[in-house]
Structures are given as C-alpha cells and as structure tokens.
Amino acid sequence: MDHIFSVKRKPPKGIEAFYSLNNFLICSISSTNVIAFTTKTSIEDNTIRTYGSHVYVADLNTPWLAHRILSNATLVTVLQWDFTGELLLVADESGHVKIYKSTEHLLNDWQLASETVFQGEHILAAAFFHSGKKICLNSEKKDGPSYNEKFQHVKFACSVKQFGGRPCCGALLLTTTGMLASILLPHPTSQSPMILTTESLGTTRIHIKTADICYGKNGHFLLAVSSGDTSMPIQCYKVSVVKSEDKCVMTSQSLPSFFLLDEGKDLEHFNFKNTRSYVTHIKWIVREDADSLVVAAYNNSGSCLQVWELREKAIPVHELLSGPEQKYLTTVLWQYQSNFQHNYKVVSLATSKLTILNNVSSNYIVAAFADNSIHCLYRDSLKTLATTNLHITPMNDEPLHKTPRSVPDILHIDMSWLGNVLLVIDIDSYLHLFKLPPQIDSSIPLSVPYATTILEYCLITGLDWLDLLLVLRTGMLDALCDRLSESFNKQSTAVQQFFFERYLCIKTSLYRLSAQGHNKANDLTLFLMLHSISTAFKSLLRPSEMSSHDKSPADSLTGVIAEGQCDIDNVLMHLEAKEFTVEPSTLQSLQQLIQWIADLALNLLVKLPDCRPSATKPYELLRDMKALNVLREMLVLIRIWGLLRPACLPVFTKSDATLDVLPLVFRLLSRLVQNISEPDDTLIGKS
Known part of the structure; x- marks a missing residue:
C-alpha cells in the first residue's frame, strides 16, 4: 500500500x-x-x-x-x-x-x-x-x-x-x-x-x-x-x-x-x-x-x-x-x-x-x-x-x-x-x-497480463482507467501497449470500429506516462481528432434515390480510395455526385474543421524528410496506413464540397497563385501510402 x-x-x-x-x-x-x-x-x-x-x-x-x-x-x-x-x-x-x-x-x-x-x-x-x-x-x-x-x-x-x-x-x-x-x-x-x-x-x-x-x-x-x-x-x-x-x-x-x-x-x-x-x-x-x-x-x-x-x-x-x-x-x-x-x-x-x-x-x-x-x-x-x-x-x-x-x-x-x-x-x-494490491491475483505484483485485462475491461464497460494508470510501473508501459494493440487487432472489424475511439484514448494515456512517448501520444491525439472529424463528415452523407443501397456513400468512398488512385479528380469520376451533396449553409459551418484537415496534411508532409524509419519502429502517424487513407478520404470530400461551396475551402498561403494545393497534397499522400516503410527520395524532395 x-x-x-x-x-x-x-x-x-x-x-x-x-x-x-x-x-x-x-x-x-x-x-x-x-x-x-x-x-x-x-x-x-x-x-x-x-x-x-x-x-x-x-x-x-x-x-x-x-x-x-x-x-x-x-x-x-x-x-x-x-x-x-x-x-x-x-x-x-x-x-x-x-x-x-x-x-x-x-x-x-x-x-x-x-x-x-x-x-x-x-x-x-x-x-x-x-x-x-x-x-x-x-x-x-x-x-x-x-x-x-x-x-x-x-x-x-x-x-x-x-x-x-x-x-x-x-x-x-x-x-x-x-x-x-x-x-x-x-x-x-x-x-x-x-x-x-x-x-x-x-x-x-x-x-x-x-x-x-x-x-x-x-x-x-x-x-x-x-x-x-x-x-x-x-x-x-x-x-x-x-x-x-x-x-x-x-x-x-x-x-x-x-x-x-x-x-x-x-x-x-x-x-x-x-x-x-x-x-x-x-x-x-x-x-x-x-x-x-x-x-x-x-x-x-x-x-x-x-x-x-x-x-x-x-x-x-x-x-x-x-x-x-x-x-x-x-x-x-x-x-x-x-x-x-x-x-x-x-x-x-x-x-x-x-x-x-x-x-x-x-x-x-x-x-x-x-x-x-x-x-x-x-x-x-x-x-x-x-x-x-x-x-x-x-x-x-x-x-x-x-x-x-x-x-x-x-x-x-x-x-x-x-x-x-x-x-x-x-x-x-x-x-x-x-x-492497493491487484484484485484478481493479489499474491503477485501488478503484471502486464493483469493490467491488459483491466484495460480491456474498461474498454468494454466504459469505466475510467485512471486509477490503474496511477499504480503502473514505468518499465511495463511499452510491453503493455504492445500487448493491448496485439489483442485489439485480433478482434473482428465490427468490434474494432465500435471501440476504436476509446482504444485510441487508452493508448494515448499510456504513452503520456512514458518519458519517450510524448511524440506517440501527440500523433495518436491527432489521429483521434481526425477520426472524429471523419465520422462527423461521413454522417452528413445520404444515399440518393437512384443508387443502390447495398453500399453507403462512405463505403463507396472508402472502396475507391483503397484502389490507390493518385489523381483526386479521377477519384471524383468514380463517385456518384448526388450522394455527396450537402447543404451549402452546413458546409460553411464546417470550414474550421476543413481547415484543420488541410493543416494536418501539410504538417505531415513537412515532417516527412525528418521521419526516417528507425530500428525500434515507434508509432508515427506518417506510418499509419489507416490514418493516411482516412486523411485522403477527407481531402476528396473537401474537393467535392468546394465545388458546391467555394467559401468552405481551406485557405493556403501560396507562392504561386495558380497552384492548386488540394490535388498536390492528395497526390503526395497517395504516393506515400504506396510505400510507407521506405518512401522514395523524389517524394521526400517534393515534400
């Protein structure tokens, strides 16, 4: 005690x-x-x-x-x-x-x-x-x-x-x-x-x-x-x-x-x-x-x-x-x-x-x-x-x-x-x-398997896990994060989607306790914000009367992004325009979130030359395929909504007034997704 x-x-x-x-x-x-x-x-x-x-x-x-x-x-x-x-x-x-x-x-x-x-x-x-x-x-x-x-x-x-x-x-x-x-x-x-x-x-x-x-x-x-x-x-x-x-x-x-x-x-x-x-x-x-x-x-x-x-x-x-x-x-x-x-x-x-x-x-x-x-x-x-x-x-x-x-x-x-x-x-x-000693097995000190089980219990029940964080030892944080991630990745897709946000919150709190985990915690916080905005944007989409209801507009967008298109305008040609139509007044109220998405994309590309893969392979947002694909989906939505309401588009400071920033950022992120582990030197030079 x-x-x-x-x-x-x-x-x-x-x-x-x-x-x-x-x-x-x-x-x-x-x-x-x-x-x-x-x-x-x-x-x-x-x-x-x-x-x-x-x-x-x-x-x-x-x-x-x-x-x-x-x-x-x-x-x-x-x-x-x-x-x-x-x-x-x-x-x-x-x-x-x-x-x-x-x-x-x-x-x-x-x-x-x-x-x-x-x-x-x-x-x-x-x-x-x-x-x-x-x-x-x-x-x-x-x-x-x-x-x-x-x-x-x-x-x-x-x-x-x-x-x-x-x-x-x-x-x-x-x-x-x-x-x-x-x-x-x-x-x-x-x-x-x-x-x-x-x-x-x-x-x-x-x-x-x-x-x-x-x-x-x-x-x-x-x-x-x-x-x-x-x-x-x-x-x-x-x-x-x-x-x-x-x-x-x-x-x-x-x-x-x-x-x-x-x-x-x-x-x-x-x-x-x-x-x-x-x-x-x-x-x-x-x-x-x-x-x-x-x-x-x-x-x-x-x-x-x-x-x-x-x-x-x-x-x-x-x-x-x-x-x-x-x-x-x-x-x-x-x-x-x-x-x-x-x-x-x-x-x-x-x-x-x-x-x-x-x-x-x-x-x-x-x-x-x-x-x-x-x-x-x-x-x-x-x-x-x-x-x-x-x-x-x-x-x-x-x-x-x-x-x-x-x-x-x-x-x-x-x-x-x-x-x-x-x-x-x-x-x-x-x-x-x-x-206090661990409740399940008080005969042994707090172990990684026990802590993982309690974190999973909090993930399922919705209880707060702060009291567990207060009793964790610093040396067990990395092993605890790895074990929690390994267990979460074994779950079905539906389970992962349902608990994903809370899972990100738990991992972020663990990385904040580590002396060398602040960068990881910052990247996970950005991913959590990106996921929340993505959920909010996709909730505005409604299927049109002419299209099939087997797939929602968000599923159609995810499927097209997974094909690996590098040109944002080619992606638009594979989508049904009516399914992505949103009221102009609503789009204008989303301008600040749209600006945040654009700033995040530029910030990741700017950090790309300094983020060479290391032997320990720590978590980075630039190496997360899922996060990058979600970011690309948001750029496509911004492109479509910009055609409906130009005032909702993000504002960029450009040296060339004729430069179209969104297609360029989408192209660079698409090339990064194709080879996340070792991006080519041409991509790094352009970034």
Missing part, C-alpha cells in the same frame, strides 16, 4: 473548539474517477464564518483543483454516485436530499437535477437504482483472444422497470428511524414530475445506527441494519420497488438475522457480555453480491471485524414429522467465517464496488483504525494482505498541531471502482491516496 500523493489545504483558523463538536467528513469516488468530499469550512475562506458542511468535487488526476457545488448549514451524511458517474446524491441529517448533475461533463458547472425534503429524518444510507448491466471476466476464457468470449454479460435484473422493461433512474434512501424512501427521477426530456414513496423498513419503526445497501440479482435491494447494540441481532431486509403507472410501490420483507459471535479460541480477547460493546460499521463485501457481510464492533478491548456468509444448510426433520425415513429441510442461514481484531476503534470500512470476476472471492476489505493505521484484508479469511500508516506532516503555520489531538486523523476511506487505489480524508480535510 504505497503512498501516491497527499493534497493539503491551509488549516482552519479560530475554530479549534469546534473540532470536538463534529468529526464527520466523508468522501466518495465515482466510476469516472471524480472524487466528492466534504469539508467543515470553505477552502477559499477557512475561518469560523464558513463553518458548516461543504461539498466539493475534483478530478482524481488533479485533486487540487476542487470545485464547490454545495454549502450546507447541516451535516452532510451521504455522498453517493450513480453507476455512470453523472449524478451525485447529497443527503444530510435534516432530511434534505439533493441530486446534482454536471453540465456537459464540466466539473466546475453543476446543476440541481432534483431536490426533496423528508422533514426531521436523518438520512443514513442511499443507493441509486441498478441499471441491470453487469459485465464480468470469464475466468475460464480470460486468456482467449476474443472480447466476446473473454467478457460475458451476467444476468442481472434492473432495480425498477418502466414501460418496455427499460430501467428507471432513481435512488433508495434509509433513515435512522427505519424509514425507507424511493425517488424516481423523470426522463430528462419528460415533463412528468418526480415520484416519491415512503415506507417503513420493518413492521414497526426502529432506531438504526449503521446500515448498508446492496443489489440482488433479481432486481431487489438487500439492506443490513444494526441499532448499535451487540445484544441485538444484525437484521437483514429484502426491499423491492415497483413502478405502476404514475405510482411507486415498495415492499419490505424480513430475512434471516444473526448475532455477533463472542465465543471461541479466536475471540477469547473480545467478549460482548462482560464489557459494553457496540456495532460501529456494517458493509456488504460486494455491492452486487448479497451473500457476504463484514461487521465491525468495538469495546474497551479494541475492535473486532467479523465476516458472515449466507449459505444453504440442510436441517434434519424430527422423526415424529418425517416418519421412518430421515428427511431434511433446506434453509438459508448466516454462517460465521472469520474475524480480525485490533487494539483501536474502526473509523471507516471500504469494500469493492463491483466484481470483475463472477462468483469468485477475489475482493478484499480495507479498514482504517483510530491509530491511523490502514489494513487491507483478504475477503474470506480476514488475514492481513498489506498495511500502512497515515503520517501527516504538520505545515509551518498549523496551530492545530501544536497540541496533541484526542481524536483520530482518519475520518473516512473509499475504494475506486477498479479497486486499485484507496482515497483517505482526515480531520483537516486533507486527501491522501494509496495503492
């Missing part, structure tokens, strides 16, 4: 006495690696005048650039991201629930998408509705070449269905008084109102101190709650939410419960009966797996973590009921698995947010204690996998560190979605980031 970075702020001034009043700060990481965290004072004005609960968001790559989205007078108790990382739910102890959404994916511009109030209710836990999409790595075919075989869609029902079986967007809330609340958000383009429903978790309202929510595979929610008293059981409930027309119906069903174990050789130093003990934390080990729970309890002897699993058990039926033949009744019971003891109190727990491997115990539990130690534990045995300690170096102008504190520094921890990094927030709102 190596330390990656720490982000510090100036310590609050004049509010030393307030530190003993409210030591509750939380943080959360989204699937796009955007972090949300709370502070007691505003970062910009850290005085007693701004004392409250402030919510900030920042990119994990630049955590020092934080943007405030909310300043709350009451304590914020819940920060919850949805699966896409677009919605952020903020709830407080007075019952206010607000859901924010970024405007056009800008981190410094957030708008309030929904707001409601449950007066007098302390919001304890929340979870967004599951979309029903779950992709896992097939352990039997994880070394296979095909993405379709390596990654499988696991059957998983969405939480709430609407018309047509589509998943509904919303969230489930739980309060400290045992009240359930569901919020169904309308579609962004719909004018229908938000639907609110409340229900009691049990037959009677109960007091809850700690709780957690996870998802069942049949679309229901699983809730584990505790009143904090170890003499009372850990209760579990099954909650279902059903939408019927303009209403929402919630049902809660009690499931088997269990008492914490305090007997046995491994628990001889932790007795619930002789000393006053209480439950501090409950966590489902995996949010999409309702079979395992980890519970943290504390007394004067220290803390104890216990893992419980839900298993089927055959119970013999009494002979008076079963008859002469022995019969068994199969039931589901909670079974104690393992425990971990520590001399200090647990201050926060973090577990995995998704399962990369299906039905395999590949996840782990991270626990932070009051002595500022952080322990990474195996999921089943709770044996220590790695441990570290948070050492905070005082700043020169920190008056709060002159006297020792009686409270722990660590207040909350959260794990990234891929499980590669751990975010820690302390009492001063400092952010700290630590590496």
Whole structure:
C-alpha cells in the first residue's frame, strides 16, 4: 500500500473548539474517477464564518483543483454516485436530499437535477437504482483472444422497470428511524414530475445506527441494519420497488438475522457480555453480491471485524414429522467465517464496488483504525494482505498541531471502482491516496497480463482507467501497449470500429506516462481528432434515390480510395455526385474543421524528410496506413464540397497563385501510402 500523493489545504483558523463538536467528513469516488468530499469550512475562506458542511468535487488526476457545488448549514451524511458517474446524491441529517448533475461533463458547472425534503429524518444510507448491466471476466476464457468470449454479460435484473422493461433512474434512501424512501427521477426530456414513496423498513419503526445497501440479482435491494447494540441481532431486509403507472410501490420483507459471535479460541480477547460493546460499521463485501457481510464492533478491548456468509444448510426433520425415513429441510442461514481484531476503534470500512470476476472471492476489505493505521484484508479469511500508516506532516503555520489531538486523523476511506487505489480524508480535510494490491491475483505484483485485462475491461464497460494508470510501473508501459494493440487487432472489424475511439484514448494515456512517448501520444491525439472529424463528415452523407443501397456513400468512398488512385479528380469520376451533396449553409459551418484537415496534411508532409524509419519502429502517424487513407478520404470530400461551396475551402498561403494545393497534397499522400516503410527520395524532395 504505497503512498501516491497527499493534497493539503491551509488549516482552519479560530475554530479549534469546534473540532470536538463534529468529526464527520466523508468522501466518495465515482466510476469516472471524480472524487466528492466534504469539508467543515470553505477552502477559499477557512475561518469560523464558513463553518458548516461543504461539498466539493475534483478530478482524481488533479485533486487540487476542487470545485464547490454545495454549502450546507447541516451535516452532510451521504455522498453517493450513480453507476455512470453523472449524478451525485447529497443527503444530510435534516432530511434534505439533493441530486446534482454536471453540465456537459464540466466539473466546475453543476446543476440541481432534483431536490426533496423528508422533514426531521436523518438520512443514513442511499443507493441509486441498478441499471441491470453487469459485465464480468470469464475466468475460464480470460486468456482467449476474443472480447466476446473473454467478457460475458451476467444476468442481472434492473432495480425498477418502466414501460418496455427499460430501467428507471432513481435512488433508495434509509433513515435512522427505519424509514425507507424511493425517488424516481423523470426522463430528462419528460415533463412528468418526480415520484416519491415512503415506507417503513420493518413492521414497526426502529432506531438504526449503521446500515448498508446492496443489489440482488433479481432486481431487489438487500439492506443490513444494526441499532448499535451487540445484544441485538444484525437484521437483514429484502426491499423491492415497483413502478405502476404514475405510482411507486415498495415492499419490505424480513430475512434471516444473526448475532455477533463472542465465543471461541479466536475471540477469547473480545467478549460482548462482560464489557459494553457496540456495532460501529456494517458493509456488504460486494455491492452486487448479497451473500457476504463484514461487521465491525468495538469495546474497551479494541475492535473486532467479523465476516458472515449466507449459505444453504440442510436441517434434519424430527422423526415424529418425517416418519421412518430421515428427511431434511433446506434453509438459508448466516454462517460465521472469520474475524480480525485490533487494539483501536474502526473509523471507516471500504469494500469493492463491483466484481470483475463472477462468483469468485477475489475482493478484499480495507479498514482504517483510530491509530491511523490502514489494513487491507483478504475477503474470506480476514488475514492481513498489506498495511500502512497515515503520517501527516504538520505545515509551518498549523496551530492545530501544536497540541496533541484526542481524536483520530482518519475520518473516512473509499475504494475506486477498479479497486486499485484507496482515497483517505482526515480531520483537516486533507486527501491522501494509496495503492492497493491487484484484485484478481493479489499474491503477485501488478503484471502486464493483469493490467491488459483491466484495460480491456474498461474498454468494454466504459469505466475510467485512471486509477490503474496511477499504480503502473514505468518499465511495463511499452510491453503493455504492445500487448493491448496485439489483442485489439485480433478482434473482428465490427468490434474494432465500435471501440476504436476509446482504444485510441487508452493508448494515448499510456504513452503520456512514458518519458519517450510524448511524440506517440501527440500523433495518436491527432489521429483521434481526425477520426472524429471523419465520422462527423461521413454522417452528413445520404444515399440518393437512384443508387443502390447495398453500399453507403462512405463505403463507396472508402472502396475507391483503397484502389490507390493518385489523381483526386479521377477519384471524383468514380463517385456518384448526388450522394455527396450537402447543404451549402452546413458546409460553411464546417470550414474550421476543413481547415484543420488541410493543416494536418501539410504538417505531415513537412515532417516527412525528418521521419526516417528507425530500428525500434515507434508509432508515427506518417506510418499509419489507416490514418493516411482516412486523411485522403477527407481531402476528396473537401474537393467535392468546394465545388458546391467555394467559401468552405481551406485557405493556403501560396507562392504561386495558380497552384492548386488540394490535388498536390492528395497526390503526395497517395504516393506515400504506396510505400510507407521506405518512401522514395523524389517524394521526400517534393515534400
């Protein structure tokens, strides 16, 4: 668990006495690696005048650039991201629930998408509705070449269905008084109102101190709650939410419960009966797996973590009921698995947010204690996998560190979605980031095959891969790029076309980490821009009524370019003019993109004399046949559109006014495509 970075702020001034009043700060990481965290004072004005609960968001790559989205007078108790990382739910102890959404994916511009109030209710836990999409790595075919075989869609029902079986967007809330609340958000383009429903978790309202929510595979929610008293059981409930027309119906069903174990050789130093003990934390080990729970309890002897699993058990039926033949009744019971003891109190727990491997115990539990130690534990045995300690170096102008504190520094921890990094927030709102061992195989260091598999998983699922980049070693970047490219090139044409843009983004980010990969990253960025413009230009083309619909105009253009024509006017003769007709007003709006295409073509030709092939054969845009052919296609489109609207043509600075630049550039690029590895000297001289 190596330390990656720490982000510090100036310590609050004049509010030393307030530190003993409210030591509750939380943080959360989204699937796009955007972090949300709370502070007691505003970062910009850290005085007693701004004392409250402030919510900030920042990119994990630049955590020092934080943007405030909310300043709350009451304590914020819940920060919850949805699966896409677009919605952020903020709830407080007075019952206010607000859901924010970024405007056009800008981190410094957030708008309030929904707001409601449950007066007098302390919001304890929340979870967004599951979309029903779950992709896992097939352990039997994880070394296979095909993405379709390596990654499988696991059957998983969405939480709430609407018309047509589509998943509904919303969230489930739980309060400290045992009240359930569901919020169904309308579609962004719909004018229908938000639907609110409340229900009691049990037959009677109960007091809850700690709780957690996870998802069942049949679309229901699983809730584990505790009143904090170890003499009372850990209760579990099954909650279902059903939408019927303009209403929402919630049902809660009690499931088997269990008492914490305090007997046995491994628990001889932790007795619930002789000393006053209480439950501090409950966590489902995996949010999409309702079979395992980890519970943290504390007394004067220290803390104890216990893992419980839900298993089927055959119970013999009494002979008076079963008859002469022995019969068994199969039931589901909670079974104690393992425990971990520590001399200090647990201050926060973090577990995995998704399962990369299906039905395999590949996840782990991270626990932070009051002595500022952080322990990474195996999921089943709770044996220590790695441990570290948070050492905070005082700043020169920190008056709060002159006297020792009686409270722990660590207040909350959260794990990234891929499980590669751990975010820690302390009492001063400092952010700290630590590496975590690989989830699939934690017994060995991070390897190239494992990193390639995770990058491919991000490519398929759409998850952000920044947390993986933060734990990569520099020496494995080249091998990782080669292995990723080799695997991607083995996929079918349809798969490559569908994931091509995201593939370019992943490779570009890898090359940016390399000390000698900046030129490659620059060329890939140009290729990504070229591909985006090509997609936009081709989307404007429509087949004419007279032509055959077997091929689209874009396919016809690609086929003609592949024939190797060097004269752009000869290429035009093989194309149907009506299929490439676009409104003149639309063409004029594309002039800046057309100019960028022309500038890129000239820039590549200018660099050609200096780009001799080397022994290592690094990636260059000039050596990419696919990129050059796309560029030639764009030049042909520009030539056609220039005949329709001359004002949209690119502007060139020419020494000869009679020189036609586009045919010349197309001819030079065509000759380069014919022999990319060793262009002839005549071509280099003309360039």
